Amino acid sequence: EPLAARLRPRSLDEGVGQRHLLDRGAAFGEMVRAGRPVSMILWGPPGTGKTTLAWVVATETSAAFEALSASTAGVKEVREVLAGARQRLEDRGQRTVLFLDEIHRFSKSQQDALLPGVEHGTVILIGATTENPFFEVNSPLISRSTLFRLELLAPEDVARLVDRAVADRERGVGETVSGIDEEARSVLAELGD
Numbered sequence: 001e002p003l004a005a006r007l008r009p010r011s012l013d014e015g016v017g018q019r020h021l022l023d024r025g026a027a028f029g030e031m032v033r034a035g036r037p038v039s040m041i042l043w044g045p046p047g048t049g050k051t052t053l054a055w056v057v058a059t060e061t062s063a064a065f066e067a068l069s070a071s072t073a074g075v076k077e078v079r080e081v082l083a084g085a086r087q088r089l090e091d092r093g094q095r096t097v098l099f100l101d102e103i104h105r106f107s108k109s110q111q112d113a114l115l116p117g118v119e120h121g122t123v124i125l126i127g128a129t130t131e132n133p134f135f136e137v138n139s140p141l142i143s144r145s146t147l148f149r150l151e152l153l154a155p156e157d158v159a160r161l162v163d164r165a166v167a168d169r170e171r172g173v174g175e176t177v178s179g180i181d182e183e184a185r186s187v188l189a190e191l192g193d
Helices: 027-033 052-059 074-091 108-112 114-121 138-141 155-167 182-191
Strands: 040-043 064-069 096-101 124-129 147-151
Touching: 027 114, 027 182, 040 052, 052 064, 052 124, 064 074, 074 096, 074 108, 074 114, 114 138, 155 182
Parallel strands: 040 124, 040 147, 064 096, 096 124
Antiparallel strands: none
């Protein structure tokens, strides 16, 4: 796996950046820690952790994780996920997080296909978008979701990730790299955006 995938946080507490969402007392973090996530739209620039947060929501709440990309999936795939989620809920009582990347690329009718699953609680929809959801996501879906805005990671957050990668012998590069020059660390943190 690529380094970014190996270092992906396994819990909210391992998250870096997005303190307004992850800190104790923040609505997003408290909802997930309590095991009561709701359908949501994650809105922010690329590379801010939208996919990671969706995966952590599923992990922290012991939900199944289904991921679709709106640029390649359609109504057929949505219906298949909803059917599997319904079956999983009936058979094992396990919830399903449906992560829909680039939700803004779905047409209004494709977005409508998500409504029954969201309304009936068959899935916890987590839509990710880089576009303003008030212009790109239809009103019925917005009204059934909570919107969370993500921010770019600060250079000090990226530096923490670099440090984590260098120090972690199991998931990072700590097995082959013993340290990093401070100037190189600063450059990586700035370029990492």
